[in-house]
Amino acid sequence: MLRDSRTKPAHVIVLGNEKGGSGKSTTAMHIIVGLLKAGARVASIDTDGRQRSLTRYIENRAVWAKRSGLALELSTHFNVPPAEGETVADIEDREFRAFAQAISRTEYGYDYVVVDTAGSNSYLMRVSHAMADTLVTPINDSFVDLDVIGRVEPETYHAVGPSHYGELVLESLRQRALVDDTRCDWVIVRNRLATTPNANQRRLIQGLEELSGRLGFRIADGIAERLVYREYFPRGLTALDHLDGKLPGTEPTRAHAAAGQEIARLLEVLGLPLLRPPTAQEPLQALRGSATGGAGRDRPPFAGLHGGR
Numbered sequence: 001m002l003r004d005s006r007t008k009p010a011h012v013i014v015l016g017n018e019k020g021g022s023g024k025s026t027t028a029m030h031i032i033v034g035l036l037k038a039g040a041r042v043a044s045i046d047t048d049g050r051q052r053s054l055t056r057y058i059e060n061r062a063v064w065a066k067r068s069g070l071a072l073e074l075s076t077h078f079n080v081p082p083a084e085g086e087t088v089a090d091i092e093d094r095e096f097r098a099f100a101q102a103i104s105r106t107e108y109g110y111d112y113v114v115v116d117t118a119g120s121n122s123y124l125m126r127v128s129h130a131m132a133d134t135l136v137t138p139i140n141d142s143f144v145d146l147d148v149i150g151r152v153e154p155e156t157y158h159a160v161g162p163s164h165y166g167e168l169v170l171e172s173l174r175q176r177a178l179v180d181d182t183r184c185d186w187v188i189v190r191n192r193l194a195t196t197p198n199a200n201q202r203r204l205i206q207g208l209e210e211l212s213g214r215l216g217f218r219i220a221d222g223i224a225e226r227l228v229y230r231e232y233f234p235r236g237l238t239a240l241d242h243l244d245g246k247l248p249g250t251e252p253t254r255a256h257a258a259a260g261q262e263i264a265r266l267l268e269v270l271g272l273p274l275l276r277p278p279t280a281q282e283p284l285q286a287l288r289g290s291a292t293g294g295a296g297r298d299r300p301p302f303a304g305l306h307g308g309r
């Protein structure tokens with residue numbers, strides 16, 4: 001049974017990586033739609049007020065639903081606009097207040113809040129990370145991207161230790177645990193994978209696995225580099241949407257089906273509380289019922305966070 005979200009705070013899923021272009025917004029949108037299709041009540045917050053990619057994706061979906069007559073699920077969405085102010089502290093304070101307002105409106109009455117973040121180290125980005133029950137970090141399959149999380153030794157490719165984003169996450173998770181004793185589940189998703197395995201991939205996996213032991217993250221099955229992840233944006237569609245072929249450009253393809261399966265698998269690996277994991281055979285079924293437990297939380301995620309900078 002879904003827990004009573006009027007009295008329990010929503011489970012917070014944060015998409016984060018200090019590197020831009022790693023797939024945070026695209027993955028956020030797919031997680032949102034996956035959860036909605038699973039029958040969950042989902043709110044979303046875009047804290048990347050400059051790029052607004054997630055906001056634009058959701059707006060496009062709303063417009064396309066109207067225009068096409070398709071019943072496309074939508075989250076209750078909030079955008080945190082960039083603030084202006086005399087000093088950095090002023091700006092941070094204004095952005096924090098806008099974010100806190102969005103959180104207070106989504107904390108109860110929803111099963112999940114999905115928070116998309118900017119690819120830069122800002123106060124809002126750190127606060128978002130410290131609120132996460134589940135932190136999802138997509139990374140491109142490249143040592144350049146791995147380098148923001150942890151370093152590898154150049155001759156052997158063995159992991160040496162965390163680098164700036166890895167340290168930032170560890171600190172955020174420490175803060176998160178202080179607030180209410182909740183252990184955040186940090187999951188790294190390799191994104192834009194080449195379909196043919198190569199030596200670079202193998203070395204990267206080795207480095208990631210070694211870092212995972214030291215930093216405490218899990219590694220999800222990857223998401224392949226596919227055109228479908230890019231071309232759906234103007235219509236706000238995702239790999240999980242049923243394309244009925246009645247409209248131009250909505251013919252289902254093998255790539256669409258394969259993408260749908262890898263997103264279903266990602267949701268399964270995230271092991272979110274309250275959902276029966278979707279399977280590749282029935283990724284779009286409503287999955288209400290049969291809770292799997294997980295990182296439930298009884299205290300609001302904000303308690304004790306502000307002022308901690």
Ligand SMILES: Nc1ncnc2c1ncn2[C@@H]1O[C@H](COP(=O)(O)OP(=O)(O)O)[C@@H](O)[C@H]1O
Binds near residue numbers: 019020023024026224
């Ligand atoms: N699996 C994928 N296959 C192909 N293109 C992708 C994939 N994931 C993301 N992209 C594309 O990569 C770019 C960056 O993705 P985005 O989600 O905006 O990243 P971020 O939010 O981390 O900056 C976008 O052009 C997006 O369409």
Ligand SMILES: [Mg+2]
Binds near residue numbers: 054
């Ligand atoms: Mg983005």
